[in-house]
Amino acid sequence: xxxxxxxxxxxxxxxxxxxxxxxxxxxxxxxxxxxxxxxxxxxxxxxxxxxxxxxxxxxxxxxxxxxxxxxxxxxxxxxxxxxxxxxxxxxxxxxxxxxxxxxxxxxxxxxxxxxxxxxxxxxxxxxxxxxxxxxxxxxxxxxxxxxxxxxxxxxxxxxxxxxxxxxxxxxxxxxxxxxxxxxxxxxxxxxxxxxxxxxxxxxxxxxxxxxxxxxxxxxxxxxxxxxxxxxxxxxxxxxxxxxxxxxxxxxxxxxxxxxxxxxxxxxxxxxxxxxxxxxxxxxxxxxxxxxxxxxxxxxxxxxxxxxxxxxx
Amino acid sequence: xxxxxxxxxxxxxxxxxxxxxxxxxxxxxxxxxxxxxxxxxxxxxxxxxxxxxxxxxxxxxxxxxxxxxxxxxxxxxxxxxxxxxxxxxxxxxxxxxxxxxxxxxxxxxxxxxxxxxxxxxxxxxxxxxxxxxxxxxxxxxxxxxxxxxxxxxxxxxxxxxxxxxxxxxxxxxxxxxxxxxxxxxxxxxxxxxxxxxxxxxxxxxxxxxxxxxxxxxxxxxxxxxxxxxxxxxxxxxxxxxxxxxxxxxxxxxxxxxxxxxxxxxxxxxxxxxxxxxxxxxxxxxxxxxxxxxxxxxxxxxxxxxxxxxxxxxxxxxxxxxxxxxxxxxxxxxxxxxxxxxxxxxxxxxxxxxxxxxxxxxxxxxxxxxxxxxxxxxxxxxxxxxxxxxxxxxxxxxxxxxxxxxxxxxxxxxxxxxxxxxxxxxxxxxxxxxxxxxxxxxxxxxxxxxxxxxxxxxxxxxxxxxxxxxxx
Numbered sequence: 001x002x003x004x005x006x007x008x009x010x011x012x013x014x015x016x017x018x019x020x021x022x023x024x025x026x027x028x029x030x031x032x033x034x035x036x037x038x039x040x041x042x043x044x045x046x047x048x049x050x051x052x053x054x055x056x057x058x059x060x061x062x063x064x065x066x067x068x069x070x071x072x073x074x075x076x077x078x079x080x081x082x083x084x085x086x087x088x089x090x091x092x093x094x095x096x097x098x099x100x101x102x103x104x105x106x107x108x109x110x111x112x113x114x115x116x117x118x119x120x121x122x123x124x125x126x127x128x129x130x131x132x133x134x135x136x137x138x139x140x141x142x143x144x145x146x147x148x149x150x151x152x153x154x155x156x157x158x159x160x161x162x163x164x165x166x167x168x169x170x171x172x173x174x175x176x177x178x179x180x181x182x183x184x185x186x187x188x189x190x191x192x193x194x195x196x197x198x199x200x201x202x203x204x205x206x207x208x209x210x211x212x213x214x215x216x217x218x219x220x221x222x223x224x225x226x227x228x229x230x231x232x233x234x235x236x237x238x239x240x241x242x243x244x245x246x247x248x249x250x251x252x253x254x255x256x257x258x259x260x261x262x263x264x265x266x267x268x269x270x271x272x273x274x275x276x277x278x279x280x281x282x283x284x285x286x287x288x289x290x291x292x293x294x295x296x297x298x299x300x301x302x303x304x305x306x307x308x309x310x311x312x
Numbered sequence: 313x314x315x316x317x318x319x320x321x322x323x324x325x326x327x328x329x330x331x332x333x334x335x336x337x338x339x340x341x342x343x344x345x346x347x348x349x350x351x352x353x354x355x356x357x358x359x360x361x362x363x364x365x366x367x368x369x370x371x372x373x374x375x376x377x378x379x380x381x382x383x384x385x386x387x388x389x390x391x392x393x394x395x396x397x398x399x400x401x402x403x404x405x406x407x408x409x410x411x412x413x414x415x416x417x418x419x420x421x422x423x424x425x426x427x428x429x430x431x432x433x434x435x436x437x438x439x440x441x442x443x444x445x446x447x448x449x450x451x452x453x454x455x456x457x458x459x460x461x462x463x464x465x466x467x468x469x470x471x472x473x474x475x476x477x478x479x480x481x482x483x484x485x486x487x488x489x490x491x492x493x494x495x496x497x498x499x500x501x502x503x504x505x506x507x508x509x510x511x512x513x514x515x516x517x518x519x520x521x522x523x524x525x526x527x528x529x530x531x532x533x534x535x536x537x538x539x540x541x542x543x544x545x546x547x548x549x550x551x552x553x554x555x556x557x558x559x560x561x562x563x564x565x566x567x568x569x570x571x572x573x574x575x576x577x578x579x580x581x582x583x584x585x586x587x588x589x590x591x592x593x594x595x596x597x598x599x600x601x602x603x604x605x606x607x608x609x610x611x612x613x614x615x616x617x618x619x620x621x622x623x624x625x626x627x628x629x630x631x632x633x634x635x636x637x638x639x640x641x642x643x644x645x646x647x648x649x650x651x652x653x654x655x656x657x658x659x660x661x662x663x664x665x666x667x668x669x670x671x672x673x674x675x676x677x678x679x680x681x682x683x684x685x686x687x688x689x690x691x692x693x694x695x696x697x698x699x700x701x702x703x704x705x706x707x708x709x710x711x712x713x714x715x716x717x718x719x720x721x722x723x724x725x726x727x728x729x730x731x732x733x734x735x736x737x738x739x740x741x742x743x744x745x746x747x748x749x750x751x752x753x754x755x756x757x758x759x760x761x762x763x764x765x766x767x768x769x770x771x772x773x774x775x776x777x778x779x780x781x782x783x
Binding site: 076117168 | 497500501504505721722723725726727729730733754758761762763765766769770771772773774
């Protein structure tokens with residue numbers, strides 16, 4: 001029994017040592033990478049910062065942006081509360097931002113605060129992580145397991161295989177955005193057969209609070225703020241709740257720059273000025289699933305958006 | 313609790329500590345209370361079925377013990393048939409309904425609408441009915457006396473550590489230490505070591521593979537052939553680590569409580585033939601089928617044709633036990649065929665090349681047969697296998713598409729490498745256990761256990777259910 005107890009103690013000590021050094025190891029190594037928060041902190045300033053969910057990551061590439069001064073931060077399922085916290089974090093770390101482009105995704109605004117993508121814990125510090133976890137625990141569905149997953153097990157595979165996996169992952173990014181690709185989307189039948197997750201049509205109170213906070217934070221720091229909707233396959237915008245949420249979202253952002261797909265714009269009754277862009281939402285070739293653009297769709301949308309923003 | 317190994321372990325640990333603290337004369341009662349609490353917490357609505365099976369087995373076995381001749385046979389039939397019938401009906405009622413409707417439609421009665429009858433899931437029924445049946449048959453065969461103490465029988469059939477996914481332990485083994493329940497250092501340490509191995513297999517390997525396997529099987533028609541090969545092999549490993557992992561945990565807690573239990577897995581993927589595979593995989597079920605089905609049918613002391621039929625029937629029962637559907641029946645029959653065809657010479661040879669080759673071939677056969685086990689239909693399984701051979705391309709795009717389903721993110725490569733590392737380590741450890749290429753020293757054993765605990769803490773995934781809990 002004594003030997004077993006010693007084995008247990010050694011295992012716990014070793015695991016604790018890894019957990020304690022994990023953030024330091026990640027942070028320092030990611031500063032020179034092509035993606036992530038720490039690489040942006042290392043730059044110190046950015047003119048055009050895009051921040052959003054996987055729809056932003058799949059929807060944007062940086063090859064046609066002349067200036068090196070653009071950067072994209074994207075986490076799967078990113079919600080307004082997390083966008084606010086990341087921007088605050090960057091400002092606290094001294095990053096100077098001129099223009100901020102936030103993902104305007106209807107279903108993220110109606111969900112309770114949650115963490116879908118543990119990569120947010122790759123290169124942020126402990127106070128930030130605890131702040132995010134407390135938010136999820138208080139207002140979302142967090143519990144002890146959420147803390148354990150985030151602080152102990154998250155990204156452990158990347159750390160364990162760092163010399164091989166990190167260069168492979170890093171090579172897939174350019175200024176945080178996806179690389180150009182000719183990959184075509186799914187067949188129309190497959191997209192039409194996919195289901196859109198049912199969602200409430202009321203904005204979540206916490207997300208609503210943080211949308212207002214993003215606007216306030218931008219004003220206080222002299223940042224030009226934009227909210228951008230990425231194209232969705234037409235089936236999504238035909239869902240009853242989607243245009244209803246987008247209508248409320250747009251109304252909430254009255255006075256802020258909003259850029260929206262023409263197709264969605266046609267289904268809402270905006271109380272505010274909105275810049276529209278045309279996009280073929282019926283072409284299955286442009287979509288890898290109902291919400292995400294394919295390589296082909298990404299190329300088309302990025303060029304159109306960057307031209308609209310005057311950065312290409 | 314029935315679907316989370318961590319909660320199960322916490323419950324079992326609490327029970328073990330309480331049992332240790334109780335005076336010796338109350339320990340069996342403590343275990344009885346723990347069994348009742350566990351079942352009521354997991355499935356209180358179905359506890360009446362468990363109670364009925366226990367009462368029937370207890371009373372019926374006493375009746376068997378006091379009867380002779382035809383009366384004895386009748387007593388046995390009345391004791392085991394209701395439970396086995398219940399087991400069969402709960403699993404197959406939906407399928408029988410569907411079959412009957414198709415038949416009526418076929419003979420021209422007209423379109424018969426569905427009655428909405430579905431298979432009923434009763435927690436642990438397959439396991440405790442088999443335990444109860446083995447007890448009654450052993451009493452009938454005069455292997456041991458019927459136990460007149462109801463608590464002993466109750467605790468045996470409803471033992472919380474075995475009720476979810478086995479092992480299907482035998483009464484004589486269980487009774488050996490029944491009055492020795494409590495702390496004994498040697499068995500407690502052995503038990504804890506088994507629990508560590510079990511959690512490692514379940515939480516670090518099986519549950520890490522489950523997402524990948526589910527992703528591929530859900531959309532196998534569009535996955536590249538390479539991904540199908542990976543999913544088929546990974547499913548074989550997932551199933552093993554899931555089930556053997558739970559078995560090690562269950563046996564570990566049995567050891568900790570001071571009770572005895574048979575081994576349920578013995579490195580099955582190092583078998584040289586499918587026949588040997590079944591002496592290493594789910595050993596307690598194989599032994600049950602051998603003792604109560606195969607031998608009852610006449611075993612191998614008969615003509616070649618009869619022997620073939622006996623093997624096929626035994627594996628047909630095994631297939632039926634595992635689930636309702638043609639996939640399980642085909643899986644069972646194919647296993648029967650391979651058992652029948654297993655060459656005896658391979659189990660005796662010392663030729664290293666032949667041993668390695670036969671282990672590899674046996675592993676691949678089991679991998680292919682698990683495809684039937686995992687697929688929704690025989691048609692799906694056939695197409696799955698067909699595409700494994702006709703749609704394999706070794707290019708970068710195919711490789712990327714085969715690795716991506718590990719988490720559908722760019723971190724998939726890291727997850728793939730980590731799980732591959734764990735599988736290789738476990739494989740090497742088992743290779744060494746079977747073939748003894750490297751003699752184990754105390755520090756090496758300690759290092760292995762430290763590594764497993766370290767991996768559980770940092771790489772463990774908790775929350776997924778047990779695959780074999782569905783059977």
